[in-house]
Amino acid sequence: MSDGVTPGSGQPQWNTPGTPQQPPAPQPPTTPSPAPAPAPTGQYPTVPTGQHPTAAQHNPSAWWAHNAPNDPWRNPQSPAVVQHTPAPHLPPLEQAPFGAPPRRRGGTSIGVTILIAVLCSLLAGTLGTLVTLSALKNSGATISGDDEGPHGDYQAMVNKVLPSVVTIWIETSDGGGNGSGWVYSKDGYIVTNHHVAALAESDSSAKMTVQFNDGTTAKATTVGSGKATDIAVIKVDKKDLPPLTPVQDSDKVQVGDPVVAIGTPLGLSNTVTEGIVSSLDRPVVAGESKDDATITAAIQTDAAINPGNSGGPLVNTAGKVIGVNASIYPFTNDKGEAGNIGLGFAIPGNQAVRVAKEIIDNGKPTRPVLGAELNTDTTSTIVETGGAKVKSVSDSTPASKAGIKEGDTIVKFGKTVITDGVQLEGLVLKHAPGDDVSITYEHDGTASQANITLGSEEDK
Numbered sequence: 001m002s003d004g005v006t007p008g009s010g011q012p013q014w015n016t017p018g019t020p021q022q023p024p025a026p027q028p029p030t031t032p033s034p035a036p037a038p039a040p041t042g043q044y045p046t047v048p049t050g051q052h053p054t055a056a057q058h059n060p061s062a063w064w065a066h067n068a069p070n071d072p073w074r075n076p077q078s079p080a081v082v083q084h085t086p087a088p089h090l091p092p093l094e095q096a097p098f099g100a101p102p103r104r105r106g107g108t109s110i111g112v113t114i115l116i117a118v119l120c121s122l123l124a125g126t127l128g129t130l131v132t133l134s135a136l137k138n139s140g141a142t143i144s145g146d147d148e149g150p151h152g153d154y155q156a157m158v159n160k161v162l163p164s165v166v167t168i169w170i171e172t173s174d175g176g177g178n179g180s181g182w183v184y185s186k187d188g189y190i191v192t193n194h195h196v197a198a199l200a201e202s203d204s205s206a207k208m209t210v211q212f213n214d215g216t217t218a219k220a221t222t223v224g225s226g227k228a229t230d231i232a233v234i235k236v237d238k239k240d241l242p243p244l245t246p247v248q249d250s251d252k253v254q255v256g257d258p259v260v261a262i263g264t265p266l267g268l269s270n271t272v273t274e275g276i277v278s279s280l281d282r283p284v285v286a287g288e289s290k291d292d293a294t295i296t297a298a299i300q301t302d303a304a305i306n307p308g309n310s311g312g313p314l315v316n317t318a319g320k321v322i323g324v325n326a327s328i329y330p331f332t333n334d335k336g337e338a339g340n341i342g343l344g345f346a347i348p349g350n351q352a353v354r355v356a357k358e359i360i361d362n363g364k365p366t367r368p369v370l371g372a373e374l375n376t377d378t379t380s381t382i383v384e385t386g387g388a389k390v391k392s393v394s395d396s397t398p399a400s401k402a403g404i405k406e407g408d409t410i411v412k413f414g415k416t417v418i419t420d421g422v423q424l425e426g427l428v429l430k431h432a433p434g435d436d437v438s439i440t441y442e443h444d445g446t447a448s449q450a451n452i453t454l455g456s457e458e459d460k
Contacts, residue, residue, distance in 0.1 A: 154260060157319040158272055164244035165312060167211040167264040168192055168220070168234070172203040180263030180312030181210070181234065182244045182321065184356055188236045191356050192311030193326055193347075194225040194294075197232035201225070210236050213270060224359035226459035228367045229429060230286075230294045230326055230347060231355040232311075244313060248320035250348040253277055253299060261303040261325055261344065263312025275303030275342075277322075281416070281430075283423040284345045285376075286327040295376070297426035298345035299323045305344030314346040324352045354432050355459070368433045369455035371397020372404055374421030387411040387442065388421040402450035404441050411447070412440035428454065 164183040168190075170176050179196030183189075190210065200206040201222055208220040218236040225232030257277045265271050279300035287293030301314060305328050314323040323346030330339055358365040375389040387409035393399045404410070411418055414437050418424050431437065433456030440449045 153258075153317065154272075154274065157315075157317060158260065158262070161244065161260075161262060161313070161315055161319045162270055162272075163213045164242045165213065165262045165270070166190060167267075167269045168196055168311065169209045169211060170196075170199040171207045171209075172199060173205050174203075176206075178264055178267055178308050179310045180308065180325070182311075182313045182324075183241045184233065184245065185243050185360075186239065186241050188238050188241060189223070189356075189360055190220070190234050190236065191324065191352060192232050192234060193324065194227055194230045194232045195326075196311045197222045197225050197234055208234065210234070211269060224364050226355050226359070226365040226367065228294060228459045229351060229355045229365065230296065231324065231352050231359075231365070233356050233359040244315075244319075244321055246320065247349045247353050248316055248318070248322045250299065250322050250350045253280065253316075253322050253348075255280060257322075258317050259301055259303055259314050259322065260317070261301065261305055261309060261312065261314050261346075263305075263309040263325060265304070265306035265308040267308055271309075273304035275301050278302050278343075281423075281427065282345060283420075283426045284327060285422060286345075295422060295425045295429065296326065296345065296347055297423070297430045298326070299348055301344050301346065302342040303344060304340045304342075306340050309344075321352075322349045323347055324349070348430060351430055365459045366433050366456045367459035368428055368431045368435065369397065369457050370399050370424075370428050370452075371455060372399035372410070374410075374424060376421040376425060386419070388418050388424040390441075398452040398455050402439060402441075402452045403443075403448065404439075404450075405443060408441045408443045410439060410441045412438075412449075414438060 166181045166183065168179045168181050170178065177196075177199050179192055179199075181190045181192035181196070184191045197208075200208045208222070209217050210220045211217045218238050220234045220236045223233040223235050255277050258274065259277055260272060260274045262270070262272050277299055281297040282300040284296045284298045285293050286296070299314065299322065303314070305325050309325045310327075312325045313321045314325055316322050325344065325346050327345045328340055329343035329345070330341060355365045371394045372390050373392045373394075375391055388411075390399075390404060390406055390408045390410065392406050393404055410424060413424055413427050416423075416427060418427075431454055433454055435454050436451060437454060438449060438451050440447060442448075
């Protein structure tokens with residue numbers, strides 16, 4: 001749902017979650033493989049949708065062995081694993097909804113998440129602690145349990161927000177998956193990504209379960225969703241839930257603001273990561289194909305976002321939502337798995353709330369319309385710059401009324417200089433139908449400026 005451009009030959013790819021210079025396109029998180037060379041300046045990374053980083057695959061050699069060479073107690077180079085088993089009676093995990101191309105929905109279900117770790121320092125620290133405690137005990141010293149321990153900047157805020165963040169488990173006939181979400185209203189409405197809810201929408205026998213912070217669960221149904229905006233609303237039959245509102249005005253977010261991402265990466269519920277806003281209005285294209293792609297002028301962050309984080313909130317230090325995590329920009333391995341590399345993308349909060357409110361009020365959302373088909377092809381190894389090229393203009397649309405014609409180039413939208421069609425489409429979607437915006441375009445080398453009112457169409 002939510003983090004760029006669409007994947008293309010010779011270009012990096014972005015993946016929902018989660019987020020512009022010559023922008024790249026992101027993807028949902030996946031585990032990295034040898035990192036490909038970075039995209040040349042002027043190219044947009046493309047994010048494949050439908051995948052989240054996956055945990056390491058089971059490797060028998062990584063488990064404890066009886067032979068000394070592979071015994072971690074004797075051989076510090078022998079890897080160890082920590083096994084995490086998801087709560088019982090819940091649908092199996094899926095390979096994240098947003099991830100390495102070309103998968104977005106559906107995926108291999110896994111019952112166990114295996115995290116690979118280096119054991120040496122852990123063992124050394126554990127043994128050292130045991131020796132110290134033993135020495136203190138023998139010397140008659142005591143250890144006080146009264147101290148509360150150090151306090152950082154986020155504990156109080158995180159403790160307040162966590163009860164409003166949920167895990168969404170979806171069980172389908174061919175597997176299932178998980179995503180995240182957050183409570184929008186106390187009467188059971190929950191916001192998540194379209195690409196998360198779509199897992200259940202695509203299978204009539206699918207079961208959607210919401211797990212709350214305290215471990216309780218409830219069945220959920222989809223109220224509605226918007227494909228273009230990658231926002232969905234689901235509902236549970238529960239009252240007096242703690243809503244995560246009001247939402248911060250995302251137009252006031254600044255690069256450098258500290259942020260926290262909360263969700264269920266890889267099925268690990270209630271996971272909290274922190275970082276900063278590293279860019280704004282990043283053009284991100286996420287999807288398995290051109291027809292399935294979503295374009296976002298995203299909030300970019302280095303807070304760790306992985307498969308399963310999709311739909312969860314990105315909050316500021318006051319605990320207010322500024323965005324909905326949707327995609328990441330990963331380097332994928334030969335299995336198509338991707339993981340966090342510090343480039344995550346969130347759908348701006350203002351955009352998410354507008355769509356969510358329309359879904360709750362009307363059952364379906366709308367999207368703003370310019371009325372001009374733009375060149376958003378990112379499969380070329382050379383990304384065109386200097387504006388958004390107009391391929392065609394529909395009659396009686398804001399673009400046609402402004403005098404824009406086929407072959408013209410839109411060079412400015414509001415106060416933003418436009419470099420290509422992907423950037424412009426993302427900026428249009430940040431607005432609401434009916435918004436008035438100034439636009440500058442060139443026709444046969446001559447620049448013209450016009451004020452337009454964005455149109456509206458159903459987002460389906």
